[in-house]
Amino acid sequence: MLELHDITAGYGSGAPVVRNATLALAPGESVGLLGPSGCGKSTLARVAALLHRPDSGTVTLDGEPVRGWRYRASRSRRTAFGVVFQQPRLSADPRLRLTDLIAEPLRATGRRHEIAPRLTELAASVGLTPDLLNRRPHEVSDGQLQRACLARALVLRPRWLICDEMTAMLDASTTAALVAAVEDYRTATGAGLLAVGHDQVLLDRWCDRTVRWASLTAAGAGK
């Protein structure tokens, strides 16, 4: 269970980007969060993934309130989440080969021995060929790099997946392939999903339920 209650979050001293947002995801549930650009949905996704500390409000993971974000969260908490961002170019280290990019979370958590079997398995499920795995980000297309970013998000077998506009940059066929890879993983592991986006047709097709941004804040702020 992942619960966000009355979250207000922002950057610096300016007006908060997210005001009094409340959202709950049942275990294994997939929820699409739909909103226009600039509404704050990405910020809320970062709060949910423990990547951004909210100004106020509570995040509850499996009944336990979250007290630390980013490096202050315990490893078991941090690795419960896999995150895929909108722009693969900005979320991939340009110096790493795709193999190392995908294996990085395993190295960082001292699980090097799992690298070889996990890579073979993941490369097949996201549709990356051995030839592509040896390249660096500038040698592959956006779609291929996003496949690697999805593999990286899945490598630690997270219980929750946060996909922030994962397919906004991609063509229809790659979109369908990535969504299929996410759904295969969820069927196999029962992981929950928060998919953030602005394409209602896509989210309705992909997720168990789609919530609109306005409905998250309406309850709390009484707007």
Next chain:
Amino acid sequence: MTDPTPVLSVRGLSVRFLMPGGRRVAAVTDAYFDVAAGECLALIGESGCGKSVLASALLGLLPANAQGAGEARLGDLDLLAADERTMARTVRGRLIGLIPQSPAAHLTPVRTVRSQLEEAVKALTDIRGRAALRSAAEAAADRAAFPVGHLDRHPHELSGGLAQRAATALALVGDAPLLLADEPTTGLDRDLVDHTVDELRRHVDTGRCALLMITHDLAAAERIADRVAVMYAGQIVELTDATAFFGTSGPRHPYSRGLLQALPDRAFAPIPGMPPELGDLPEGCAFAPRCERATAACTALPQSADGIVCHHPHVPEDLRA
């Protein structure tokens, strides 16, 4: 729709990149198409299929290691043969207006929209004098539905949709007969996409310009296009009427059908595999390794027939069954 004198006429356009080590990358292969005034042709395909290289070739903006071949006629001028001086002085902005992929990066960040529009008016038209430039810039903003009250803002103060309109206003200043929109809707949300596309359509409907829109967004293409060209691995594999393409009869090339079936409001099924490397294209049909209709015949290069480059296109009889 079939204007006898197209604005842009592309005949056998090919672009090759020469890479270190003598490798050659076939970015665009033998493209043929026309665009007429009052018409929108949407060039669609996956990222990396060569769409933007084709646009750069038309604007004379290919990097030094590229070789172009074939012909792209804009009036009496062959864009591929023209020298840089001609391209800079008579083509860019004057004969071809470019609507860029990311307007936020295209606009100068340290100057207001007004100052950029006035500069464009001064560079591209004969209008002189402060007051005249000012009103011409305001008229240009108005044509692109950019609110005049926002003219004194800097690009970072604009939303994605307004930045897109500012870039469109700049592209319209020169009254170019050809508008080239390179992924104009990337990163915009659905409402803004619809809005942007409708505005582009409005400019085309004035009958003064032709629009070549490059996009991977099939929904946007469906909304705006009169005709559709589908590009795969550097080649235009299907060139057809948009109504038939998106309508009940559907596309005829197996790749185009796969692309449409990948949409979330259709089958939502990806095309198996990935596109080939442009530097290492398979023998024969480039789509054959991913194609369910492929046979032994597909190891030979298919010839273009009736706008389709395929050995086994879907024929209307198939579709009724």
